[in-house]
Amino acid sequence: MGVTGLLPNLKEIQQAGTLERYRGTTLAIDTYGWLHRSVVSCAHELCMDIPTKKYINSILKKIEMLQHFGVTPYFVFDGASLPTKSETNLERKLKRQQARQQAETYMKQGNSKLAFKEFMKAASVTHAMAKSIMVELDNLGIKYVVAPYEADPQMVYLEKLGIVDGILSEDSDLLVFGCRRLITKLKDDGTCVEINRDDFVKVRSIPYLGSYTAEQIRLVAMLSGCDYTKGVGGIGIKSAFTLVRKYNNLQKITLALQSEGKQIPQDFKYQIDCANLAFQYQKVFHPESQKLMTLNEYPERHDLDMEVVELCCGKSLDNETYIRLCNGEINPNTHELLVSREQSLASLKSNSMTLKPAPSDAVATTANRSRSDIPKRSIIDMLSPTTPEKRPFKRPNVVYKTHDMKLSPTIKKIHKLTSSSPAEGISSKFFIKSTPEFDSSMLSDSSEVPDNSSPLKVNTATEEDVVTDEDIKDNEYYESSINSKGFELSDDDGEEIEESPVKTTTTTEEYVTRFKASLRERFMCDSTYAASTILKPHDINVPTKGPPVKATTTSTTTTIDIRQFAFKR
DNA sequence: CGCTAGTACTCAA
């Protein structure tokens, strides 16, 4: 999605060119972006679990192009979905399911044209597909990393470390994350467009763009709508920039908007706080030291509530898990062994034959299966959509409570809880004036390491309307607490959730409590969804005992998940 | 003038 309207407004500084310009350099590849586009060519196959190599070939083609220009690609894959984004994911999944049903309806009616259109909407990029690409990358000796969570901060982190010299992606959010050199609109002929952060000063269509701090740009993105916030209705990128320049702090902006009669979402302040955390401190992986890190370091003296941070920026599981995850060995969400889609389907095919009288070619697969720790189940059992899986792997460091599948009444309760204070909204409780020990880095740019080192800051005082020190002093602050325990974390894939009462403490941490309640509400939405359906093909891979897939996609000696049949129905 | 929302397209034998 990205920040809508940002790229068109940066037209003046978009440098058209070709990949030739990047000869000898290494570029981070937003792999899911490429995959998403290639999905179109095989949407039907993907939806119907039919083997295909079209999406793999389109990636290989792009790799050839990069290598033709002497560019070294560094592929970055998306990892686990952030808990706070489960709401969006839920909506998308529902829409895909609907499209898929619609597609099959059209198929039955013989309307293949409309059916394919729906298949296009229904197809999604799965981790198993990503694994297919990783297998190819292994063969080609091309480096890649699976982000612990989102690819965007991971790519910016690689750029920050100097591991890559730029980022190839269509996502304008990268600029909000702090990307310095964004290469977009790559065509098959190698032409592309570069957006350089250092050129922000030259943008005239957005006055004084160069003098906005990273924090202010985040606020602009959050006001106009980005991946983490829906934004305020009627406020696009232009108005957002103007508002931030004029008022600088959210409280004033909110008041101004409200006086104009603009409707501001009830939980907007939570969205903003969460987005602010996710933009700055999302979990990333250091590929050289093989360690889990954060995009930017936490401020030296901070009182961030780490529970909240874990929800917004991703969890800190044990490093071993992340080593496996970020090297593509396990499914980022379920942590089950990751098998490439095509290998899964090849095995699935031979497995299905075991149901028939003459399973001559299924011996290897059966043998393989017998020494795996997959529970023996009949295919009928596996088709049953109502049995939630018990996953055997352990997840240290996080305490899980038993889950309750019937959550809808509770959701309503939480809904009431979070919307019970309409009047105070954003204006009162959102930002609390800085307490003596509060580290203002949450919302001031003091934590913006990349920006402080930026030459942009030097020559910003030439214009009349720049943000003055006074404005910054007048900035808002976000208060957080370390000790308030409102709830506990649910597990990774959001398929389980615990019940725990939201404690409305009478302490000064009321804000945090509400914040958590809000997050929890979103979390629960997703869990309810997950509990009521198992149509998540990419999340239900059963671990195999076989070695990690290093061969080409043609090798067929691994067990697979027969439950994918369930998805077909 | 800017914003929104609807539509079209993403690949490729």
Next chain:
DNA sequence: GTACTAGCG
């Protein structure tokens, strides 16, 4: 998921 554009305030 993005690009483009007609039509709205």
